Amino acid sequence: MAYRAAVVGGSGYTGAELLRLLAGHPEIEVTLVTADANAGATVGDLYPSLAAAYTDLTYDRVSPADLAGLDLVFLCLPHGQSQAIAGELVDTVGHVVDLGADFRLPVADYEQWYGETHAAPDLVDRFAFGLPELYRDQITGARHVASPGCYPTTAALALAPLLAAGLVEPTGIVVDAVSGVSGAGRGLKVTSLFAEVSDNVSAYGLLTHRHTAEMELALGHVAGEPVQVLFTPHLVPMTRGILATCYARPVAGVSLDSASLLAGYGDFYAAEPFVHVIDGSPATKATLGSNAAHVTVRYDERTNTVLAIGALDNLVKGASGQALQNANLVLGLCETTALSTIGLMP
Amino acid sequence: MAYRAAVVGGSGYTGAELLRLLAGHPEIEVTLVTADANAGATVGDLYPSLAAAYTDLTYDRVSPADLAGLDLVFLCLPHGQSQAIAGELVDTVGHVVDLGADFRLPVADYEQWYGETHAAPDLVDRFAFGLPELYRDQITGARHVASPGCYPTTAALALAPLLAAGLVEPTGIVVDAVSGVSGAGRGLKVTSLFAEVSDNVSAYGLLTHRHTAEMELALGHVAGEPVQVLFTPHLVPMTRGILATCYARPVAGVSLDSASLLAGYGDFYAAEPFVHVIDGSPATKATLGSNAAHVTVRYDERTNTVLAIGALDNLVKGASGQALQNANLVLGLCETTALSTIGLMP
């Protein structure tokens, strides 16, 4: 029998991507999809790409009462909105998988980086941090999951083996990353227009991007000590894909070379179905549409720096695919169900 | 037990796309993949996107002896090369599905449009024309299939209901189409370079594009009389996708309107899993990565013209997906196995 699921906020790109993935899931059935601003429209009206899979599904308004009793609720809401609704869900639905930022960070960190008071601080501890490769035990033991953001997932997977092994300093880490525009969602902004994005690259959120906090959280969890990251995201002219190029300083006295680092990465991720350690330079397109993350690592003897690179599809492993991976975990299903490791190339 | 299959010419884009689709097929196993120029490389070397699915598969040189006994051989070769090898295959392998142009046309048409003598004229009749929606009976009754090109598939699906119903004149038809660059393959040409293609549109093959012959063949088959098409293809800055905008003149005396044309299209394709008749204007991206074709139709009373539009992914329904659809048919499998109708959007 299929688990009954809802996608709340299903008209944005992460919602649509989740619907795409769930259409191929043999054990989860989407019985409800909500989108306040598009209530009454069918999924196919907003996404002709999905019409064949959701012939009769119409967007409803969000109503916690309608969600009660479902086995699984995905929240694909703008930051701040999950806080407002989660209290009515955590005890009435089987599992909540939140794709937003509301339950990822400790309350103090949330309030510092987001500059606002958390509306549901007591609920934060009820959500596991949903980065399976680094928090699998916590996820499988949790009822609810807060799936991390696209940049933190990429950077954490690229750097984790270094910090887990104590090979690099926990400070002085630089994460320089680029993202496709779908990460900004379907909302209307001048900076998301084709004519502005094409033939253009620029950095944004200089020094202050909120995903910094998640990177430091996840890497600190791995390192066992506080980690400090300077993160610079850039917008590039593509729809999907994130690539994080990361720089870290070796701890004094350790002897490094690229081959042994690659071997260590291979060991670290040997059992992971979605993380592929590659010798070459990761390319976002190799992961397009899949839940795979490709990572590599180098040691530069000349400047005594470690370079680690990760690539993934921001809407899949960076959002909806990871959310489904988390859902599979909390439901006790095979973690890879309905998630591909093959990219759409070209 | 799985059918054993080979992909001959598996290093180009149609070959890679076929490998992507076959990785999800539960009843076909790829046991051999060839690419003369890349012999010795692994699939993952050329396509890191596919590495996870074909860990140990290495490109071989083409050898008919190695192919003998296989259940299924896909030929993804440049035009002219299938002719050279088919004679050694048609009786030694279970089924050949040719993605090239060699066995699609009657010999006379082939020689006229391709300007060269056919090297294996006796074999042409052993291949069915692989457009399942219009030739399903011939395909299921055939051992081998010649899968049609991307443009003819799009135009034929867009126009077929009109000609089948005798609503439009068989002459004076215009097909104005655009294609993504992947249709030109992975071969090295200045015209396929990013810096040439981006921010650029131009028509090519003016008056003489070879796919004209396939369009006239398929539409003539449906019409029951010769059909004449003027076809203008354009290259546009995208990787995948074909859109054909078609114009035809109503036969004298028939009374037309858009609503009844749409209803007629809906009836014509009612049983087809991959052709979706839509009220809106088809968009290539709605079909990205899927085997779906979206079509619509309008009657313009002002100019007394019928407008029909079709969209699909040139590498899937326009090439490798359709080839797999044909393979499913000749093997007696469910026609939709391993073929999606959901597009990757955004």
Place this chain on the structure above:
Amino acid sequence: MAYRAAVVGGSGYTGAELLRLLAGHPEIEVTLVTADANAGATVGDLYPSLAAAYTDLTYDRVSPADLAGLDLVFLCLPHGQSQAIAGELVDTVGHVVDLGADFRLPVADYEQWYGETHAAPDLVDRFAFGLPELYRDQITGARHVASPGCYPTTAALALAPLLAAGLVEPTGIVVDAVSGVSGAGRGLKVTSLFAEVSDNVSAYGLLTHRHTAEMELALGHVAGEPVQVLFTPHLVPMTRGILATCYARPVAGVSLDSASLLAGYGDFYAAEPFVHVIDGSPATKATLGSNAAHVTVRYDERTNTVLAIGALDNLVKGASGQALQNANLVLGLCETTALSTIGLMP
């Protein structure tokens, strides 16, 4: 002494492009730029690309009183807004060049295609139709000019020699065109988002696009009899560029071939600085950033059809460049001042 000019509605793409071109004009000085929604911002705030040329220029609100006495006023307003303001300008400023649709069409045609009553019907006759290659005498004799749209400019230049020579029928003409997204302006629409436009092509305005009326007007002017066009525009994933592929039926009895058609086109445009008749297939990118239009023509004996193709930059020859060309004409300046014929390629 420079002519003093204003750009009204200078925060959109056509306004910005006009500012870009005017920055290089030795005899026109921009003394005023308006944009109600962006009043108070500098040109450089909205367009860092222009900051170096307009260091101190700030957007004002539109005020006819402020415009009075200027030598030249460019109106870059959404359709309908020029009507509201033109009455206060036509006698108080030297010349108005309107880039919008308000004064291009006869009132009856305007009201039919735009579905609304014209607010200033008496003023329409005071504007010349600003397609210099076909209406130069009218423009130089006029005080005000209504510059035509991007699609009509492209299609009219591609087809005019045929109709002027009486070689093709005035009915049954098809114009199938593609445009970059900048034609939709900087306004916020889902359909202009990068993630929607990339890897996507679709037709829009099926059967009813308003630019049809301008095409029929300009071509009828050339033909000396009414002309009927079926026009299908498409959106393609590029920022700038329009390509129109046009089909027409030869008049009975005329003997055609491609070479003589090309020669006729060469004669027709021999004196034109911005129209280049080329043997090859026009490519939009060859005109990028320039005021050039590239055109070619073919006769297809097989289907007895004439194929004509035109390409240009929709923001230059299709909008702001043509407006400046018109301004040069009404001011009695060299028509080519500050207008390039060289494209930015790659």
Place this chain on the structure above:
Amino acid sequence: MAYRAAVVGGSGYTGAELLRLLAGHPEIEVTLVTADANAGATVGDLYPSLAAAYTDLTYDRVSPADLAGLDLVFLCLPHGQSQAIAGELVDTVGHVVDLGADFRLPVADYEQWYGETHAAPDLVDRFAFGLPELYRDQITGARHVASPGCYPTTAALALAPLLAAGLVEPTGIVVDAVSGVSGAGRGLKVTSLFAEVSDNVSAYGLLTHRHTAEMELALGHVAGEPVQVLFTPHLVPMTRGILATCYARPVAGVSLDSASLLAGYGDFYAAEPFVHVIDGSPATKATLGSNAAHVTVRYDERTNTVLAIGALDNLVKGASGQALQNANLVLGLCETTALSTIGLMP
């Protein structure tokens, strides 16, 4: 009287871009253009965008004898080829401006980073390093100039004020940069194909990109001491544009903040026509087609790091525009002749 100039290697992108810029130069006339592989073709055959400006100009084979006596020779050749020809030019032509790598570096550095023996080591000193903003005196005093690469120009302009003022450590500098594909030229490579580049980002030349040496040279020149840089370039899906995001560590004891750094940058570049210090985050598209470089700077107190960002058009300020700027300097012309500071946006 115009100076007579040749463009050697004029069929590639930097050559074509130089021809584009020179078409607008009032005092330089291109009398000769060479391209061995395309000898006999006209400029318009290869670049229809340029046909209007170079109606009769045909590519010749390179011949030093034909170049002798010219006032100016631009070399737009693949690395290594300028060495082979320069000996025959340095005393027979007025000025050589080399756009290649052959004469930028001290011989020892060249041989280390390029892994080959320099064929004309005695000539290296006859070329000034052509980054006008940092080497203007040397350039104006030189007969010949070696114009630096696109990445070094971007990174050096972004970082120079910091090193000139002694605010950051000369080691531990990271330059993480992205480039459009035109930087790879018109040569045929799989990695330059549209279908490979679109929707894709990847880093290349990990740890070893040759432009590192030029960055260290230029920044060492400014700093007055050796500088060490770790440079990671990435290919992104756009045609033109380079953005360098640079990280440096403050020297101990210095007190920094973003506002004073910006003020210092403003002072450093106050007299420069092509370098614009901006408060916002530089975007490549704002510089498209122009010779402008946009730079900004920030101090991150949290991680004690200085972040500096530079953006420019790799084919203009990063190649052909800068070469022309150098030519203007050595000819004693106004440095800005025929070079724009306005970008083509959108």
